[in-house]
Structures are given as structure tokens and as C-alpha cells.
Amino acid sequence: MGDMEAGSRLGLLRRLDGPKDVLIPVLIGVLQVMGTRVVQTPQLSDGVLDRVPLDWLGYALLVAGPVALVLRRVHPTAVLLTVVGITSVYAVLGYAYGPCFIALMGAFYAAIVAGRRQVAWLTAGFWYVGLVLYLHLTRSTPGLFHDIAVASFLLLVLVLSEVSRIKHERVAEQARRSSEEALRRASEERLRIARELHDVLAHNISLINVQAGVALHLMDEKPEQARTALAAIKQASKDVLGEMRSVLGVMRQGGEQAPRTPVAGLDGLEELFARFRAAGLRVRPETRGTPRPLPAGVDLAAYRIVQEALTNVTRHAGPQATATVLIEYGPRELTLRVEDDGPPAAVPSRTPGGNGIPGMRERAVALGGTLDARPLPSHGFQVVAHLPIPAFAETR
Known part of the structure; x- marks a missing residue:
């Protein structure tokens, strides 16, 4: 059981994209906390928003969203739903508006880029409608301009996420094609090597075999002809070694420079x-x-x-x-x-x-x-x- 848990943790770490998966959520968390502290003061007693000041729960909610983003590449749908829930609780409790929505935008982006487009768009629609209805029912809406601004910003984030997704998919497709092309070239090269070696070896070894048979047959009765056959064997052996060196030399050089030995x-x-x-x-x-x-x-x-x-x-x-x-x-x-x-x-x-x-x-x-x-x-x-x-x- 312990080995399985250790293997699961190791697999999770391998799927994370290094420091970037942690650094970006940390930056988002800092922006949400520090930015909200700056913009909350005018919202506490302006007579329109009347938001409540941050307390320990407010700070916890501002930090919880970025923490969830650490796993955005591993579980994009679960992270999206989690961050939507955290942001909704934050808004319902009446804390100040502002940078508190950065983690939510990041969750939508991660989900769309990961291919969870339908979930992201449906979640965005339901979340926006629910937020607007809640604000109107509780008579805490800042007005129509606020509703339009939130809708426009949310739509902009979704569209930019789609553009980024298309770019990522094109890069991935290009990498896949490059990999397939490399495999195809490697396969063709192996076939070329096998064909060249077969032609070189089959030809010369066949001649050596024939001449060896002739030499054995004539060894006792016609030693001079046997000597001629043995000389032919020696020459064929020399030829096969020379051609082997030529073929292998060309293969080593690849396309970097012209071969120094003549090609047949x-x-x-x-x-x-x-x-x-x-x-x-x-x-x-x-x-x-x-x-x-x-x-x-x-x-x-x-x-x-x-x-x-x-x-x-x-x-x-x-x-x-x-x-x-x-x-x-x-x-x-x-x-x-x-x-x-x-x-x-x-x-x-x-x-x-x-x-x-x-x-x-x-x-x-x-x-x-x-x-x-x-x-x-x-x-x-x-x-x-x-x-x-x-x-x-x-x-x-």
C-alpha cells in the first residue's frame, strides 16, 4: 500500500511542469491578497457597495483559490469547479471586489487550454447568471454597468483562452508531425542500411562460396587452378571489406559532407x-x-x-x-x-x-x-x- 501511494505521489510530481506550476499560483495569491487590501477601503463605506472588511476567512478564501491552481494541469476540471466555489463563497460573504477574481480567470484558462472547453463555458455561464441573480435578489448589485463589465471581462478571458488553446494545439501537432517524420526517416535509414549491407555481403560471399568450392575440388588434381580460385577468394574478401567501409563511411557522414570514397x-x-x-x-x-x-x-x-x-x-x-x-x-x-x-x-x-x-x-x-x-x-x-x-x- 505504501509503495502504491509513493508511486502515485511520484507520478503526480512528474506531471507537474516544474517550478512554474507553483510560482504562478504564488504570484496570483500575492496579487489577490495585496490588491484586495488596497481596493477594499473605498468599498467599505461608499454607500453603494458597502462591502465587509477582510477577516481571517476572507484571507483564507483569497489564498485557497491560488493553492488549488497548483494542480490545474493535472486535474483542470476539478480545479475549475473548486475555484468557482471558493470565489462564489467569497462574493456571497460580501468581501471587497477587485483582484479576487484572478484565480478564477486562471482556472478557466487552464481548463480551456487542457481541452475542457465545454465544461469551462458552461461553468462560466452558470456562474455568471447565478452571481447576477444573487446580487439582484439581495439588492446588493452595483448596477447594470457592473453586470455588463463582469460579463465582458469574463468573455474576454474565455476568448483569449481559446486563442491560447489553438496555439498550444498547433504547437503540439507540429511536434507530433516532427516526431513521426523523425521515426519515418529512422525507419527508412534502417531499411537503406539493411539493403546496402545485404547487397554488399550477398554478392561477395556468394562469390567466395563458389570459389571455395572450386578450390576444394581442384586442390589435389589441379593445384594451379585451385591457387587461382584462392586468389579470387582473397580479392573478393578484400572487395567486401572495402565496400563495407565505403557503405558505413557514407552512413556515418550522413548529410554533413560528401563521402570521401566513391559510391558504386x-x-x-x-x-x-x-x-x-x-x-x-x-x-x-x-x-x-x-x-x-x-x-x-x-x-x-x-x-x-x-x-x-x-x-x-x-x-x-x-x-x-x-x-x-x-x-x-x-x-x-x-x-x-x-x-x-x-x-x-x-x-x-x-x-x-x-x-x-x-x-x-x-x-x-x-x-x-x-x-x-x-x-x-x-x-x-x-x-x-x-x-x-x-x-x-x-x-x-
């Missing part, structure tokens, strides 16, 4: 083809149209799609297959086509269910393009990507 692009395809040829894959490149600089995003995506498609060829069709790579530069579109002549038995295992094909498709779709991956009618597999090239875009 179509100008690196010849080196990519050489690595696959070293693994035994026959690669036949073909280019149509006039090669030209591409936007960085299109260039990187095109390279990664070709890389992943060739990796899939070595993984599923075997290193002895032949892959044809077509790069076609159109006026507004870059077309990539990777076909292989793998045996029919290899095709069913290459259905788009792994990470490679979805990753390639995500890259294409992110640029507004498309990617299609399917078995060819007789044998082999085909990957076709269409990547739009913006008319006005920054190139590499």
Missing part, C-alpha cells in the same frame, strides 16, 4: 563483371543508347540491381552459366535486363521469395520505377528493371 555506380560494372568471370560465370554485357551521367540514386540502384541479379545467377544457375546484361539508355528511362541460360531445374528454386528480388524491387519502386523477375519460357531466368531518369536532376 554503372561505371564500376566492368570491375563487377571481372569478379564474376573470375568465379566462372560468363558475362556478356551490352549497351544501347548513349551512356551519360545519371543521378546518384539511379546510378547506385542500377549497379545494385545488376549486382544482385548476377549474384542470383551464380547462386541458382551455377557459376558455369552465361548471363547477358543489357543496359539501355533512353531519353527518360534507364532499362536494365539480366538474363541467364540456367537449366530448367534451377528455375523453380529462384521464385521471388528471398531477400534479393524484393530488395531489387524496392530500389526500383523507390525511384518511381518497376522491376519484373520471372523464369523464361524454355529455361533460364530474367530480371527487367525500368528506372525513370528525371529531366532536371543532379548527376554524379
Whole structure:
């Protein structure tokens, strides 16, 4: 029981907005007490108001309202009703008018800003009508001007509170949108990191796996060819480390400065083809149209799609297959086509269910393009990507 009470008190303290929740009520209390002491003297014997002087109960009521305001953020409705009751008792007992209504105005403001608009407006209406009726029934009203002045001031407080509420809600909405945008960017960044690492690792490790198998097979009978395979493994390992450093370096730098290491692009395809040829894959490149600089995003995506498609060829069709790579530069579109002549038995295992094909498709779709991956009618597999090239875009 003691732990629950302690936890409840701790939660209450956390919901308070620091010193401001206490400082403002203290200032209101000082203004109400000192201000009422100043303005009460003319009201005691002016023949119109004839208010009664402050006594211990009057001072207690002037202080009680501000004390209740300490919890205005935690329990705005309860604080509003409490302060309305305290102020009503003060007025009924005949104490002097003046700053005694500051706590009441603060309670209405806190309730409206907290979203208790209906309660605040209804309470204000009932309180004003009740006050006016009481003053008229007891023949203690200062007159019509007093009634209009109180109504105008109360309405002004409510309207200003509504304006402040709208401002607070806009700020909160902007903060919410900023938070959602930050979460979205973080999610996109995680996806980008995963995609880049998958492309780098899958490609090179697949080549290492193929070359290791070749080396084991030829170790005893053809040691020279086995040595060549081991050299290819060493080079692939070096390449994967280099690309990993490049990817991670770009991610560390973020948008602060340009990366110091080159980012993969179509100008690196010849080196990519050489690595696959070293693994035994026959690669036949073909280019149509006039090669030209591409936007960085299109260039990187095109390279990664070709890389992943060739990796899939070595993984599923075997290193002895032949892959044809077509790069076609159109006026507004870059077309990539990777076909292989793998045996029919290899095709069913290459259905788009792994990470490679979805990753390639995500890259294409992110640029507004498309990617299609399917078995060819007789044998082999085909990957076709269409990547739009913006008319006005920054190139590499």
C-alpha cells in the first residue's frame, strides 16, 4: 500500500511542469491578497457597495483559490469547479471586489487550454447568471454597468483562452508531425542500411562460396587452378571489406559532407563483371543508347540491381552459366535486363521469395520505377528493371 501511494505521489510530481506550476499560483495569491487590501477601503463605506472588511476567512478564501491552481494541469476540471466555489463563497460573504477574481480567470484558462472547453463555458455561464441573480435578489448589485463589465471581462478571458488553446494545439501537432517524420526517416535509414549491407555481403560471399568450392575440388588434381580460385577468394574478401567501409563511411557522414570514397555506380560494372568471370560465370554485357551521367540514386540502384541479379545467377544457375546484361539508355528511362541460360531445374528454386528480388524491387519502386523477375519460357531466368531518369536532376 505504501509503495502504491509513493508511486502515485511520484507520478503526480512528474506531471507537474516544474517550478512554474507553483510560482504562478504564488504570484496570483500575492496579487489577490495585496490588491484586495488596497481596493477594499473605498468599498467599505461608499454607500453603494458597502462591502465587509477582510477577516481571517476572507484571507483564507483569497489564498485557497491560488493553492488549488497548483494542480490545474493535472486535474483542470476539478480545479475549475473548486475555484468557482471558493470565489462564489467569497462574493456571497460580501468581501471587497477587485483582484479576487484572478484565480478564477486562471482556472478557466487552464481548463480551456487542457481541452475542457465545454465544461469551462458552461461553468462560466452558470456562474455568471447565478452571481447576477444573487446580487439582484439581495439588492446588493452595483448596477447594470457592473453586470455588463463582469460579463465582458469574463468573455474576454474565455476568448483569449481559446486563442491560447489553438496555439498550444498547433504547437503540439507540429511536434507530433516532427516526431513521426523523425521515426519515418529512422525507419527508412534502417531499411537503406539493411539493403546496402545485404547487397554488399550477398554478392561477395556468394562469390567466395563458389570459389571455395572450386578450390576444394581442384586442390589435389589441379593445384594451379585451385591457387587461382584462392586468389579470387582473397580479392573478393578484400572487395567486401572495402565496400563495407565505403557503405558505413557514407552512413556515418550522413548529410554533413560528401563521402570521401566513391559510391558504386554503372561505371564500376566492368570491375563487377571481372569478379564474376573470375568465379566462372560468363558475362556478356551490352549497351544501347548513349551512356551519360545519371543521378546518384539511379546510378547506385542500377549497379545494385545488376549486382544482385548476377549474384542470383551464380547462386541458382551455377557459376558455369552465361548471363547477358543489357543496359539501355533512353531519353527518360534507364532499362536494365539480366538474363541467364540456367537449366530448367534451377528455375523453380529462384521464385521471388528471398531477400534479393524484393530488395531489387524496392530500389526500383523507390525511384518511381518497376522491376519484373520471372523464369523464361524454355529455361533460364530474367530480371527487367525500368528506372525513370528525371529531366532536371543532379548527376554524379
